[in-house]
Amino acid sequence: MLILDVLGRVQNQKVQLAISQNIEAGDLLIIHGIVVHQTDSSTAQSTLNGYRAPKSNGAHFLIDKDGTIYQTASLYKKTRHVGFIKSRCIAEKSCLPADLKKLKGKRPGLEIGRVEMMKPFPSRYPMNEDSIGIENVSLFKNGAFEPLTRAQQTSLTWLMRELTQTLNINRAEIFRHSEVSWKQESEGASAELLDGR
């Protein structure tokens, strides 16, 4: 179990605080899921520098290639890390006729995303409003993200376990970014999630 202070900062020697208020975007009132990302950067420092720029975007945690975990945003604040969400009922082949009617003719991205965001959880994927993001330092090379290092995977597994226990998040509600939004298919593809996916 993680200990959080009043500002939503993790108090644990495995987590280094590198919080940037520039990537925080309003209060995170409820947490339903976790989304795993990859950065397209060669070092954690370059990503942390980017987070300090005005109007920058990021996630709540950043895991360096050597496994160092940085907390980059308060767990009580939203970050802009997901984007337009895909249709969960289409992906899981569970759409009701009413769902299909609302989605008919809608384009990927904005149009489907606007329909989905109106649905209550868990009829939709977690989004910026109710999820925690974990970035992993990785480069995008030759048309794909490089796989997570062994140290990154170890840290990611530890962090996912701690967060799900502390915040009572269902382990099945952890997704790769490309599963929930229109992103590079390889983003997070090498990450092993807690439910064995």
Place this chain on the structure above:
Amino acid sequence: MRKIIFFILISISGYATSLESMLLESVQALPLNYRIIKTCGDWQVKNTHGYYRLVVADVYDGAGSEVYVQWIAHPTPEQKSKLIKTLAFSELNDDHSQYLIQTANCEKKGGFLYVTIKALYEHDEKDLVHRFSIKLIDIGKYELREK
């Protein structure tokens, strides 16, 4: 009367007197996600003249867009038309901070090229049109600001 019928038949059959639509196959083969391609006036650097080309392409089946400006040199007796530079705008083409470009226009004014973009943003909770103005200063150099 016979002449009239003859000319009508010619026009219906699409009869051509010379080579036409030579690029039809290339145009048909253009990737469908290249949604906007337009020229934006001329540039000159020392003795080289050319034109700007603005390109907007969709990514992920239209969930987002990317924008580029190219400097293309005019053909001369010494050299064929040549691509000098393709400029990408990292502020607008960020995969984790994606814009869906609605309109993109360009205009040469006072010696500079100005590109104006209207776009929606993937992280906005409501539809909000973002307006960007990009001033091309030199080959590959620009100033971008959100209005």
